[in-house]
Amino acid sequence: MAEDLNIHDADPVEEFLPVYGMVLADPALYHLAVSVGETLDRGDRWAGAIRRQLTHAVAAHLLGTYTRLKPAPETVRGGLAPWQLRRAQDRIRADLAQAIDLRAVSESCGLSVSHFARAFRQSTGIAPHSWLTGERIARAKVMMRRKDRTLADIALACGFADQSHFTRAFAKNQGTTPGRWRRLMEPEARHATMP
Incomplete structure (x- = not known):
């Protein structure tokens, strides 16, 4: 689905927003799942086609609702080839x-x-500089998954002037600070130590 929407610069699975500890109530997802379930007893080609289309609808809904990914704009006259x-x-x-x-x-x-x-x-x-910032943040997120570097080191390695600049850009793009994002990516470690 991400490829159909021309999203090539990010791994869609990595872009899902964390919802740890929250109950997920999603009527659209529920109704799509029920619709798929209605076709499971059927073995005809029509049912298979319906399941494929509904699967695409589920993927599109998940990407559009639970990530900040944006589909590439349609080719525009006057844009780049x-x-x-x-x-x-x-x-x-x-x-x-x-x-x-x-x-x-x-x-x-x-x-x-x-x-x-x-x-x-x-x-x-978006402007080239804004696109560059998005790419820097994507690389920083990959680096933050490993614990071998400080946020200040990651900021400099990704082209930010300093950790403060990185934090402002990251918070604007992701809606949270790099430190909080990094902590949210390790919920299993936190829950494993709880009695």
Whole structure:
């Protein structure tokens, strides 16, 4: 489903928002599950087709409701060609610790800096710098799952000026601080020590 929505820059499973200790009451998910259940006794091809479509609906609902992932915008007239967008994203992603060299990236796409910036925004819905920040946060989340580095080290490795800059950007993007997010990713360890 993530691929159908052109979400290629993140692992959808990693993006689910934690709901530890909360009771999940989701009427839409309940009704989709009931609909799938209604077809389980049927072995005909129609039932199989219905189950496949409902499975896609469940996946779309889960991604749209329980993650902050956004589908890539539809191709827009005036945006970057697919090869230009891939090339630009690859160039920006190649060294997340550095500031974007918009001139070099735009030249690799055969465009002026101003045309490139406008076309990038039309294609992705955000400015190149905002896209870079999102990529830095995605890399930081991968690094935070390991306990071998401090948040300050991760901030610098991902291109943030310091831990404070990282915390502000992370909180704006994820709705929580990096320290709290890191703690939420280890609920099993907390619950294992409880009597």
